[in-house]
Amino acid sequence: MSARRALTAAAVVGLVVTVCGVRSAHRTVVDSVLVPLPHPSDGPAYRGALHVHTVRSDGRGDDAAVARAAKRANLDFVIVTDHNVPPLPPAYIDGVLLARGVELSTTVGHLLALGVTGAPFVVEREADPFRWTHANAGVAVIAHPLTPARPWTEWARVQEAAAIEILSGDSLFHEALRPPWSSLMAALLSFPFNRQTALFSLYDRPASVLQLWDKLAAQGRMLGLCSADAHGIPPYKDVFEQFVLHVAQPTSPRSGDAAADAATLVNLIAAGETFCAVEALGDAHGFRFEARSGDRFVPMGGAVDAPAALAVRLFYEDVPSDVTIVLLRDGVEMHRSKTATLDFIATQPGAYRIEIRRTAHRLYFGDRETTWIYSNPLWVR
Ligand SMILES: [Zn+2]
Numbered sequence: 001m002s003a004r005r006a007l008t009a010a011a012v013v014g015l016v017v018t019v020c021g022v023r024s025a026h027r028t029v030v031d032s033v034l035v036p037l038p039h040p041s042d043g044p045a046y047r048g049a050l051h052v053h054t055v056r057s058d059g060r061g062d063d064a065a066v067a068r069a070a071k072r073a074n075l076d077f078v079i080v081t082d083h084n085v086p087p088l089p090p091a092y093i094d095g096v097l098l099a100r101g102v103e104l105s106t107t108v109g110h111l112l113a114l115g116v117t118g119a120p121f122v123v124e125r126e127a128d129p130f131r132w133t134h135a136n137a138g139v140a141v142i143a144h145p146l147t148p149a150r151p152w153t154e155w156a157r158v159q160e161a162a163a164i165e166i167l168s169g170d171s172l173f174h175e176a177l178r179p180p181w182s183s184l185m186a187a188l189l190s191f192p193f194n195r196q197t198a199l200f201s202l203y204d205r206p207a208s209v210l211q212l213w214d215k216l217a218a219q220g221r222m223l224g225l226c227s228a229d230a231h232g233i234p235p236y237k238d239v240f241e242q243f244v245l246h247v248a249q250p251t252s253p254r255s256g257d258a259a260a261d262a263a264t265l266v267n268l269i270a271a272g273e274t275f276c277a278v279e280a281l282g283d284a285h286g287f288r289f290e291a292r293s294g295d296r297f298v299p300m301g302g303a304v305d306a307p308a309a310l311a312v313r314l315f316y317e318d319v320p321s322d323v324t325i326v327l328l329r330d331g332v333e334m335h336r337s338k339t340a341t342l343d344f345i346a347t348q349p350g351a352y353r354i355e356i357r358r359t360a361h362r363l364y365f366g367d368r369e370t371t372w373i374y375s376n377p378l379w380v381r
Pocket residue numbers: 103110143144150
């Protein structure tokens with residue numbers, strides 16, 4: 001190649017990088033920021049990251065680095081789940097609760113055992129990861145169930161898990177690494193200029209996992225959780241800011257005793273009193289979903305008899321017009337609302353869950369409607 005051609009090629013590449021950089025530096029994911037209102041029965045938000053790896057397995061940072069990143073991302077807790085090693089005791093570091101679990105790597109897929117204090121021998125893990133988890137008072141969560149690299153394959157016993165991961169930070173990056181790499185290239189070009197927008201551009205509503213979840217939740221009790229599955233690359237803080245697990249109010253554990261608070265947190269997760277938010281689309285703290293049957297209020301994860309009054313509330317100063325509340329029963333859309341409330345009398349049995357959708361800007365081309373908040377189901381009997 002002549003010097004002149006090389007120079008021209010370099011100039012073109014430089015121009016593309018500059019244009020992409022300038023554009024993404026000023027690109028926001030959504031048009032308007034939602035400001036949560038204080039709610040009478042509420043404490044402050046209680047939010048965190050599930051499924052985080054440290055140097056004790058294949059993560060890049062230690063507990064201190066994870067806690068520091070979580071604090072900067074405004075998280076209250078992190079659930080550290082290193083592969084196959086006995087977890088350290090729960091701890092508060094930098095004001096962040098580090099709760100614990102283990103990610104069991106088995107030949108049928110990866111299973112999180114939350115709240116356990118030991119780790120299984122290889123034979124126990126391979127023979128029956130559910131039995132080991134339950135015998136050790138753990139909560140079983142199927143990790144990244146449909147990720148091509150490490151999918152879950154033991155479907156006959158899936159109902160022994162309390163939950164599946166519906167969103168996974170790590171799976172997002174694995175997906176982006178598959179050809180034709182268009183979303184990856186766009187994200188890489190933008191990452192130095194606008195990390196949040198770049199990482200968000202890899203996210204899409206995970207239709208096939210949601211379909212699986214709806215099928216399982218219609219057959220029995222199955223919760224959905226979002227997971228960071230953070231390893232330190234991309235940086236912990238950037239991943240912690242994407243997929244946030246919110247604990248529904250006002251039951252958050254804040255006694256200051258790490259072991260007691262970690263146990264309460266794991267119990268709340270097992271009860272289903274959480275929801276999953278893609279926080280690039282907004283602060284999800286103003287979201288509420290509950291049921292009333294007679295004079296009894298039932299939170300997410302609970303079961304009520306029909307007819308049940310289901311209520312969604314968005315406690316925000318202002319709810320912009322791109323926000324839509326969608327109610328689904330066993331995965332089928334039943335009702336939608338463009339206001340800050342949705343009320344529905346459920347007369348049919350089923351698993352009812354909520355998605356809050358928003359219009360998000362793509363990095364370079366156009367807009368798309370995608371899901372901001374995924375509630376856990378309420379079961380109507
Ligand atoms: Zn895994």
